[in-house]
Amino acid sequence: MNFFANFLNILTWVLIIAIFARSLLSWVVRDPANPFMGFLISITEPILAPLRRILPTFGMIDLSPTVALVILFIIQQFVVRALRG
Numbered sequence: 001m002n003f004f005a006n007f008l009n010i011l012t013w014v015l016i017i018a019i020f021a022r023s024l025l026s027w028v029v030r031d032p033a034n035p036f037m038g039f040l041i042s043i044t045e046p047i048l049a050p051l052r053r054i055l056p057t058f059g060m061i062d063l064s065p066t067v068a069l070v071i072l073f074i075i076q077q078f079v080v081r082a083l084r085g
Helices: 002-025 035-054 064-084
Strands: none
Touching (some): 002 035, 002 064
């Protein structure tokens, strides 16, 4: 069970960093063909796309990264700690 908790902890941190990096880079890198941006999009889109369908739109503001980060922090703080005992 400790292996699963460690794996989940590492996975949530990787996703948190990737979503944060994608959000910051989206302000300066507009080319999705950029290899690094393409990589970030490929690993974060499975999380962000379902949230975009659920959340209301506010013009050009995308709240899905913020909601995803909150969900990942909750998973990390509560689920990982519960699995570790």
